[in-house]
Amino acid sequence: SSYTELPMDRHGEFCSLDAYVIRWGYQLSHLIDGAKFEMNRSSGSIRCCYFFWQGEHCSVTEKTASALLTVELDKERGPQIRVPQYKEPPVFLQLFDGKMVVYHERSLFDAFEASSSQSTMFTIRSCVENEFYILQLPDLNGRWLQSVSSFIIVSPGGDRLFVWHGSDSASSICEAATKCANSLRQRYCV
Secondary structure, eight states: OOOOOOOGGGTTEEETTOEEEEEEEEEOEEEETTEEEEOOGGGTOEEEEEEEEEOTTOOHHHHHHHHHHHHHHOSSOOOEEEEETTOOOHHHHHTTTTOEEEESSHHHHHSOOTTOSSOEEEEEEOOSTTTOEEEEOSSOOGGGOOTTOEEEEEOGGGOOEEEEEOTTOOHHHHHHHHHHHHHHHHHHTO
């Protein structure tokens, strides 16, 4: 199978046209009388789980390839979990600590276009801390605005970010939008 490993600074970036395989290594621990004890490595306490995230607009061929690649990469024989876009489980979202970005267009995923002549709009998904992420909307249009959410707009050329909070946005959504905007600013130097 053919695949490309993303560099560390791109972890957490997804495009709805593609599929991704994510290897998650975790360690088991025990609680004894309220005290946490780490199990040692020799007892097999390090485990792996593979997620295969499939974008909403991903082709059937690519979805199949991601499932097969997951099996091929899984040397540890850990759990393999299919993650369709918009049905991400909390443990998957927590891997990215609120810095997950899902792009609608591959051009923005491939390279955030500083020369873009159009503004780009993102919305906040989820309102649970460390489980939220931002989703690029197909276009900049007022029909997306909702009074219970927040949105991030990146200006043409990427030199400015605007955060818009709906009048009924929960404080957790507003905080998530601010955190995501700062993450975008750091990621793309806007």
